[in-house]
Amino acid sequence: MQNYTEFNFKIQPLEPWNEILMAELIEIGFDSFTEELEGILAYIPTDLVNEENFKTLEIFNNENVKISYTFQEMPNINWNEEWEKNFSPINVEDKVLIRAEFHEPNPAMEEIIIQPKMSFxxxxxxxxxxxxxxxxxxxxxxxxxxxxxxxxxxxxxxxxxxxxxxxxxxxxxxxxxxxxxxxxxxxxxxxxxxxxxxxxxxxxxxxxxxxxxxxxxxxxxxxxxxxxxxxxxxxxxxxxxxxxxxxxxxxxxxxxxxxxxxxxxxxxxxxxxxx
The missing domain is CATH 3.40.50.150 (Vaccinia Virus protein VP39)
Structure with a gap:
C-alpha cells in the first residue's frame, strides 16, 4: 500500500484560488483533494514530496493570493478501501441515484454510476x-x-x-x-x-x-x-x-x-x- 502525505493549505481569498491551486498541484504529483472552509487538504504519495516544486507553480508567486500550509505523513492505509467505506449513494428525490459500482442497484430509480478519482x-x-x-x-x-x-x-x-x-x-x-x-x-x-x-x-x-x-x-x-x-x-x-x-x-x-x-x-x- 502507498504511503501518503497530507498537506493542509490555507488560502486567502478562497475563491477562485482553491480550484486553481488544485489544478496546479496535480502537475507535481498530488492526486486527491478535500475542500475545507479555509482551504483544501491535498494528498500526495510520500515518495513524491518535494517542497521545492512549489516554487515552479505560478500560484505561489501570485501577489493576489496568500497561501500557507502544514503537512503530515498519513497512516499506511488502503485509500481505495477508505473511499469505498465513506462514499454512500446519493438519492435525489427518489428519482435519481448516484452510486458507485460496488453499491446495490435500485431498478426503481434512474442510476448514474461513477468512480471519481477525486472529490469533485x-x-x-x-x-x-x-x-x-x-x-x-x-x-x-x-x-x-x-x-x-x-x-x-x-x-x-x-x-x-x-x-x-x-x-x-x-x-x-x-x-x-x-x-x-x-x-x-x-x-x-x-x-x-x-x-x-x-x-x-x-x-x-x-x-x-x-x-x-x-x-x-x-x-x-x-x-x-x-x-x-x-x-x-x-x-x-x-x-x-x-x-x-x-x-x-x-x-x-x-x-x-x-x-x-x-x-x-x-x-x-x-x-x-x-x-
Missing amino acids: GTGHHPTTHLMIQQMLEMDFKDKKVLDMGCGTSVLAIYAKMKGAKDVLAIDIDEWSVENSKENAERNNVELRIELGTVENLGKEKFDIILANINRNILISDIPTYVKDMNQGSELLLSGLCFFDVADILEVCTEQGLKLKNKQQREEWCSLLLEK
Whole structure:
C-alpha cells in the first residue's frame, strides 16, 4: 500500500484560488483533494514530496493570493478501501441515484454510476444535488448541451440519459477529463469531452448550458455563455452561496437572461435562466 502525505493549505481569498491551486498541484504529483472552509487538504504519495516544486507553480508567486500550509505523513492505509467505506449513494428525490459500482442497484430509480478519482462532483456536495434536482424538470430531448466544469461528468451523463442529442463536457483538470471518459463508458453514454475553459467554445450554439463552478468564474464567463446560446436556450448555474445570487442575477440581467427558477439547499443555490 502507498504511503501518503497530507498537506493542509490555507488560502486567502478562497475563491477562485482553491480550484486553481488544485489544478496546479496535480502537475507535481498530488492526486486527491478535500475542500475545507479555509482551504483544501491535498494528498500526495510520500515518495513524491518535494517542497521545492512549489516554487515552479505560478500560484505561489501570485501577489493576489496568500497561501500557507502544514503537512503530515498519513497512516499506511488502503485509500481505495477508505473511499469505498465513506462514499454512500446519493438519492435525489427518489428519482435519481448516484452510486458507485460496488453499491446495490435500485431498478426503481434512474442510476448514474461513477468512480471519481477525486472529490469533485460525486453528488455529495449540495450544488451537484441542486443541479440534478433542477434537471429533473427540464426538457433535454434532442437538445445540444454544454457541461462547463464537468468534474466527474455526472451532469453531462444525466443530460444524455434524459435524451440530449449532443453533449460537450469541458474541464480545466486533466484528472476530471480522464475520469469523465471512464464514467461515460461506465454509463453507456457518448459524450464529447475536452480539457480546457470557455476559450474552447467557438461558433457552436447550445440549447442548454450547465455550469456548476463558482461565483467569480461564473461572473466572468456568463457573457461568453450567452453568446453561445440560442434564443430560448436555458442556462443552469450553481456553485453559489445565497449571498452570491444578487451579483449573479445582476450580470445575467445585463446579458438579457430571465430567471425561471431558483432553488436552495443549505446555504447553496441554483439558478435556472432563459435567454
